[in-house]
Amino acid sequence: MSTSFQQGINVLKKVIDAPIAAYFSSCTSCGLCAQACIFYTETGNPKYTPIRRVEPMRRIWEQEFTLVGKAKKLLGLSKPVTGQDLKDNVELAFESCTTCGRCTMVCPVGNDIVYMIRRMREGLTAAGLAPKSLQAAAVRTLEKGSVMGFPLKTLEAMIQAAEKETGIKINIDEPNVDYLLLLSSAEVMQFNEIIGALAQIFKEAGVSWTFSSDAYEAGNPGMHMGASEIEAQMINRIVKAAEQLHIKNVISPECGHAYMAIRWEGPNVIGRPYPFKVFHIIEVLDNLRKEGRLKTTGLESERITFHDPCQAARRGGVNQPQRNLLNMVTSNFIEMTDNQSCNWCCGGGGGMNTIESAEPLVKKVFNRKKKQIDELDVTTVVTMCATCRNTLEEGIEENNMNIEVMGLTELLANHLLKEKKS
Amino acid sequence: MTNKNNLLAGELERLGISRRTFLKFCTSIGSVMALSPAQAAVMAEKLVTVKRQSVIWLSFQECTGCTESITRSHKPSLESLIFDFVSLDYHHTLQAASGHAAEQAREQAMHDNQGKYILIVDGSIPIKDDGVYSTIAGMTNLDMLQQVAKDAAAIVAVGSCATFGGLPKASPNPTGAVSVSDIVHDKPIINIPGCPPIPVVMTGVLAHVLTFGIPELDSMGRPKAFYGDSIHDRCYRRPYYDRGQFAKSFDDEGARKGWCLYELGCKGPITHNACATVKWNNGTSFPIQSGHGCLGCSEPDFWDAGGFYKALSTGTNSPGQWATAALAAGAAAGLASAYLNKSSKADAEKDHQPVTLEDMGGKS
Amino acid sequence: MKTPLNLPIEIAAPSTGMAQAVLHELAGHLQQLIESGKTEVIDLTSLPMSSSDKQQLETQLGKGEVDITLTTIGESRIFETAYSGIWWIRHYTADQHLIAELIEICSVPQIIKSHPADMQQALSRLKNTH
Amino acid sequence: MNEIELLNWARGPGLAYATAIMFFGLSIRVIEILSLGRPEELAEVRDSGVRDGWLMILKRSLPEVRHWKYITASYIFHIGLLVVIFFFIPHTHLFRDVFGIFWGGWPNYIIDFFTVLSIAGMLYTLVARFYDPARRILSKMSDYLAWLVTFLPLVTGYMAFHRLGLDYTTMLAVHILSVELLMIAIPISKLTHVVTFTMARWYTGSNQGRRGVRS
Structure with a gap:
């Protein structure tokens, strides 16, 4: 066993860097982050105030990396962080935070609180305190191949079904093609119409692509946990596959955290830049649109809104492509009052939807999303993240709302202008 | 009427000054002192009935500016009446006597008016090196002040040197100059600071002492009537x-x-x-x-208190230099702290054991 | 007014509204004088009045029927304002410098009345001449 | 010690010590932060992040209108405080004396207005600290002390200017001493944010810029 309280503290010392030190130095306890956090606004419980979620780390920073804190420690004015402190922190860092990063957008001194919460999770995981469900998901991902634990065979079955339906041949392990496509488990198991949809779109656009039998899972529980070594193992599997197949572009699917892991955190956890580029599927589609290779027909006339997934939009920087594409196929697209960087989280991200004990809380905080949707009077909510889609569907059902939830890729496929004979 | 020549009333008569004139004088002093006009009239009535007051004036480390201020500013005027009236028994700039005779006059006055004379002091008192920096007739200022103050009824410290140490006390204060109130603690002291003080302030205070006694003083011993406002x-x-x-x-x-x-x-x-x-x-x-x-x-x-031409809101020395020096010193201390931080981060790096799948309950 | 030096500095200060305050006070004192005979003196030098304040006050009070000049050491000019019972008094030194400026609320200013001691002296002088 | 000696001490050694402590401390704080280093970004960035770093430093100073109820008081307090510190004419002379730069001040009635505004804003933030659950749970003794040492110079300065309370000399000395207390507190409390907020915003802004996130 390499996890222990000492290892946890050790990791927290290891990860404290200049930004974190600047953040802690600057926090004035103004409490504005609470106003941005669904867990506070929907429960009214001040314990969920975002900056409180990293209090053990703040104490370690103060005691270990500032002269003032060292003096305080010597004088007995501050107590060292205990194992109990870390245990108590699990609820705040894992079980009531989707790492959505909305707090970061309002902090007057510009603290990136989620940046810190991710590091805090890293310490807790090293202390052996990561939620069991996330640990199990990590094991499944690395041992069986996917987050949900299904083997390659399951995906192959889905691919065959899609081939049959569309009549398009779908590659596995085809080298030298344009794109390597990854999928999230949720897509394979629940929203597998995406495979056929993409096959058609890519065929019409003249794009060559393939799946990899070694790396088809985009999801990364290692990232949610903050177990960077495990996160790196999952990333490396993809990097290796892309390198072996000589593919220059990797597509992260409609999954927010996967995009964050592959696009932004990946090179940093494996310690080297990629020899390929990474795109969110929606970025790829928008590029095809720009090049005139994606043609659609017809417009949805119903009132449609879009839910920006936190990790892709607010934290990943994909904000405009989805709007370009929506405008191609809808005539009545309505923005949510808070959108893009300031969108409210669905409440299920950051690993929250895998943690059973957090379920009531996830249901409760969905109230914010419900309010947002209700005030728009729409028939459909489109999104581009399987986790969001899942949470939205569950929330909508729970609240008996008459709203349809769709993936953006799927919506586009519905309107695809098919010129080439299949 | 036997004592009339010893009273100011007689002096007025001798000089042919009418009571109306005297009332005008007291009104002007009262106005300056912010006495109510009614009090000014009372002062006029009282002043004419007081006896000639013995005054001993000691000049220590000073520039004679205070004496100049008082003597030069008046034409044969009303204010000088007060000085004509008091018996200035010793003032080494103004008195005619010199040498031993002068000192004898002082001792005589001290003896004749024991416990009743007023001591006026201008100039600060040097106390460094046993007070050798200023002596009169072989006696240090310190000794003379203590000797004369002992039997004085009250002391009036005139000018900023006598009241607060003044210029002689300015940094680095080579003579160890101090004020009268630093030496004498058991007598009423009226401070009339200024470099020099305003003449009418002096006459006003004397008139007040002679009629109503010691005026109301502020925390620094200054008559509030003159020094109450900025x-x-x-x-x-x-x-x-x-x-x-x-x-x-x-x-x-x-x-x-x-x-x-x-x-x-x-x-x-x-x-x-x-x-x-x-x-x-x-x-x-x-x-x-x-x-x-x-x-x-x-x-x-x-x-x-800082430069005469620097705004009151500025520092009296150069905090800018301190800031620069402090930045440099802070940088050095910061680097030392940074070194410690770096090594503790390096230790953390070294002690770190990767989290493995085994920790998660996996096989490898 | 004699200006001793011609400095290029304007010493006229803005009006502060003090004149109105003094007028108000005067009314109170005058009423008191009428009702109880109690006289009152306002010392203008001790009030934070600017020169324009004073000018304003003087203009408002105006000049009455009586104008007296005392010749003691220096002159004193005393006049009744256009308001009976309100006297303006200025004391000057021999060299024309203003040493006190008062407004007295009374039937006759104190300083005009002859002092018993002066009268006593006058009497003895009179007797000596005859 | 009489009031003039107190004032002279405050204007002389007191100011020098406080200045030295503040700059010494801030220097340490900033170097401590910088020396911890920032991991190199290995992902392919959309932008260098420099522009967004600077933009963040500036733009986060704009009011977050969405939360106006929450921020108005402290926003006003900050503006008022900055105006009072940097544009009250006597203060500008202090800065000219220390740093050699002079930018002229604003009329007293404007300063007076902002002082009152600031004081009101600060009082509101104190009340909010008691009544708002999030702020109350975050607040430690050090937060209230930081509030106090910021509040004192404002109030004593206001009182000195209006000749309230103690006599002017003493009040001025108390005012300057309270500022010196504030200066000493800056590097050892959360008030360090007066300097490090730019660093925090820089790190977040440049990071967001690299990722193409709009702040």
Whole structure:
């Protein structure tokens, strides 16, 4: 066993860097982050105030990396962080935070609180305190191949079904093609119409692509946990596959955290830049649109809104492509009052939807999303993240709302202008 | 009427000064002292009935400016009456006697009026090196002050040197100059600071002592009647301060328009004196009216309170140099701390064991 | 007014509204004088009045029927304002410098009345001449 | 010690010590932060992040209108405080004396207005600290002390200017001493944010810029 309280503290010392030190130095306890956090606004419980979620780390920073804190420690004015402190922190860092990063957008001194919460999770995981469900998901991902634990065979079955339906041949392990496509488990198991949809779109656009039998899972529980070594193992599997197949572009699917892991955190956890580029599927589609290779027909006339997934939009920087594409196929697209960087989280991200004990809380905080949707009077909510889609569907059902939830890729496929004979 | 020659009334008669004239004098003094006009009339009545007061004037480390101020400022005028009337038994600049005769006059007066004479002091008292820096007739100022103060009824310290140490006390104070109140603790002391003090303030205080006794004093022993307000409180340019209209240099538009001199270093806001109301040279003007800021000469340590031409809001030395030095020192300390931080981060890195799948309950 | 030096500095200060305050006070004192005979003196030098304030006050009070000049050491000019019972008194030194400026609310200013001691002296002088 | 000696001490050694402690401390704080280093960004960035770093430093100073109820008081307090510190004419002379730069001040009635505004804003933030659950749970003794040492210079300065309370000389000395207390507190409390907020915003802004996130 390499996890222990000492290892946890050790990791927290290891990860404290200049930004974190600047953040802690600057926090004035103004409490504005609470106003941005669904867990506070929907429960009214001040314990969920975002900056409180990293209090053990703040104490370690103060005691270990500032002269003032060292003096305080010597004088007995501050107590060292205990194992109990870390245990108590699990609820705040894992079980009531989707790492959505909305707090970061309002902090007057510009603290990136989620940046810190991710590091805090890293310490807790090293202390052996990561939620069991996330640990199990990590094991499944690395041992069986996917987050949900299904083997390659399951995906192959889905691919065959899609081939049959569309009549398009779908590659596995085809080298030298344009794109390597990854999928999230949720897509394979629940929203597998995406495979056929993409096959058609890519065929019409003249794009060559393939799946990899070694790396088809985009999801990364290692990232949610903050177990960077495990996160790196999952990333490396993809990097290796892309390198072996000589593919220059990797597509992260409609999954927010996967995009964050592959696009932004990946090179940093494996310690080297990629020899390929990474795109969110929606970025790829928008590029095809720009090049005139994606043609659609017809417009949805119903009132449609879009839910920006936190990790892709607010934290990943994909904000405009989805709007370009929506405008191609809808005539009545309505923005949510808070959108893009300031969108409210669905409440299920950051690993929250895998943690059973957090379920009531996830249901409760969905109230914010419900309010947002209700005030728009729409028939459909489109999104581009399987986790969001899942949470939205569950929330909508729970609240008996008459709203349809769709993936953006799927919506586009519905309107695809098919010129080439299949 | 036997004692009439010993009373001011007789003196008035001798000089042919009417009571009406004397009332006018007392009214003017009362006005300066902010006595009520009724009190001025009482003062006039009382003054004519007091006896000639013995006064001993000791001059220590001083420039004689205070004496000049008092003696020069008056034409044969009413204020000089007070001085004509008191028996100035010793004043080594003004008295005719010299040498042993002068000292004898002092000792005689001390003997004849034991416990009743008023001691006026101008100049500070050097106490470093046993007070050798200033002696009179072989006696140090310190010894003389202690000797004369012992049997005095009251002491009037005239000028900023006697009241607060003044210029001789200015840093680095080579003679160890101190004020009268630093030496004498068991007698009533009236401080009349200023460099020099306003003449009418002196006569006013003396008139008050002779008639009503010791006037009301502030925490620094100054008569409130003259030192109760700051120059700024009574300054005719005050409205410009309140409006934020300041002269930026001594010959700019603002200076010509008579705007506030705060930015040019005026110390009026913290200086308590009557210059702005009583004025100088027979009420002609005072520094601010002449276009120059107040130096703050009637306050302690005015010589060391920063530059005369630096605004009151600035530091008295150069904090800028401190800032630079502190930044450099802080950088050094910061680097030392950074070194410690780096090594503890390196230790953490070294002690770190990767989290493995095994920790998660996996196989490898 | 004699200006001793011609400095390029304007010493006229803005009006502060003090004149109105003094007028108000005067009304109170005058009523008191009428009702109880109690006289009152306002010392103008001790008030924070600007020169324009004083001018304003003087203009408002105006000049009455009586104008007296005392010749003691220096002159004193005393006049009744246009308001009976309100006297303006200025004491000057021999060299024309103003040493006190008062407003007295009374039927006759104190300083005009002859003092018993002076009268006593006058009597003895009179007797000596005859 | 009489009031003039107190004032002279405050204007002289007191100011020098406080200045030295503040700059010494801030220097340490900033170097401590910088020396911890920032991991190199290995992902292919959309932008260098420099522009967004600077933009963040500026733009986060704009009011977050969405939360106006929450921020108005402290927003006003900050503006008022900055105006009072940097544009009250006597203060500008202090800065000229220390740093050699002069930018002229604003009329007193404007400063007066902002002082009152600031004081009101600060009082509101104190009340909010008691009544708002999030702020109350975050607040430690050090937060209230930081509030106090910021509040004192404002109030004593206001009182000195209006000749309230103690005599002017003493009040001025108390005001300067309270500022010196504030200066000493800056590097050892959360008030360090007066400097490090630019660093925090820089790190977040440049990071967001690299990722193409709009702040």
